[in-house]
Amino acid sequence: MMACHFLRALFRIQQTSTSSSSSGRSRRIRRAAYASMAYSAGTRRAWSRALLRKLRSRARLRFPRRLSRAATPQRRDMDQAQVLRKLVPGGPSMDDCKLLEETADYIRCLTTQVRLMQTVMDSISS
Amino acid sequence: MSSRRSRISEEEIAELLSKLQSLLPEARRRGTSRASASKLLKETCNYIKSLHREVDDLSDRLSEMMATMDMDSAQAEIIRSLFRP
Numbered sequence: 715m716m717a718c719h720f721l722r723a724l725f726r727i728q729q730t731s732t733s734s735s736s737s738g739r740s741r742r743i744r745r746a747a748y749a750s751m752a753y754s755a756g757t758r759r760a761w762s763r764a765l766l767r768k769l770r771s772r773a774r775l776r777f778p779r780r781l782s783r784a785a786t787p788q789r790r791d792m793d794q795a796q797v798l799r800k801l802v803p804g805g806p807s808m809d810d811c812k813l814l815e816e817t818a819d820y821i822r823c824l825t826t827q828v829r830l831m832q833t834v835m836d837s838i839s840s
Numbered sequence: 841m842s843s844r845r846s847r848i849s850e851e852e853i854a855e856l857l858s859k860l861q862s863l864l865p866e867a868r869r870r871g872t873s874r875a876s877a878s879k880l881l882k883e884t885c886n887y888i889k890s891l892h893r894e895v896d897d898l899s900d901r902l903s904e905m906m907a908t909m910d911m912d913s914a915q916a917e918i919i920r921s922l923f924r925p
Contacts, residue, residue, distance in 0.1 A: 717922055721915075721919070725915065736900075736903045736907060737903070739903040739907070740900045740903035741899075743899040743903055747899060777889075777892050779889060779892075779893075794878055794881035794882050795881060797881075797885045798881055798884060798885050798888075801888045801889065801892075802888070810853065811853065811856065814857065815856060817860060817884060817888075818859055818860050818863055820888070821884075821887065821888065821891070824888070824891040824895070825863075825891065828891060828894045828895060828898065830922075831898040831899075831902065832898065833922060835898060835901060835902060835905070837914070837918045837920075837921040838905050838917070839905065840917070
C-alpha cells in the first residue's frame, strides 16, 4: 500500500513539474515519501498521526540533524531520550514506554520506505 | 531515563529496549550482549538520523533521474520489479 501511494505521487510529480528545478522536485519527492509512510500506518500510530497533522497543515517537514551547540561528549540517558523525542514525530508528548514502542514502529516504516525508494531507483536506472 | 518512568516497570523498558536493539543494523550491534540503555538510545538516534539522510539523498537522486527519463516506460518496469519474488 505504501508502494502504491508513493508511485502515484511520483508519477504526478513527474507530470506536473516539467519546468521546475530539480531541488523543488526533490522536496516534493521527499514529502511524498513521508506522506506514504504516514498513510500506510494511518491513524494507528501516534507518530503517523503527528506526521499526518504536519503534512495537512503544510508545515515544513524538518528533523533535527545536529545536537544543540551546548552538547557535551558525555550524554546521560535522559538527554538521549530527549534527542529521540525530537526525531520521532509526536515524540515530545510521549512517555518513555510509548516513545520506545513508537520508535520501533517508526524505524520499521522508515527502512521499508528507504528500500522502496532504492527499488524504484534501481529499476529506473537499469 | 526521565522521572515519567515511575509507573512503568523496569522489565517493560528492558523488553522494549531489546526489541529496539534488534532493529538496529548489524554492524552497530556490539555482539550479543545487551548494550546499556544510554548507548542503545544513542545508536537509535544515529540510526534514525541516517535513515532521514537516506530519504533526502534518494529524493535528490530520484529527482535528477526523473528530469531525463520517460516515466511511462519506467512505470511498467518499476511495478514489475516491485512484485518480483
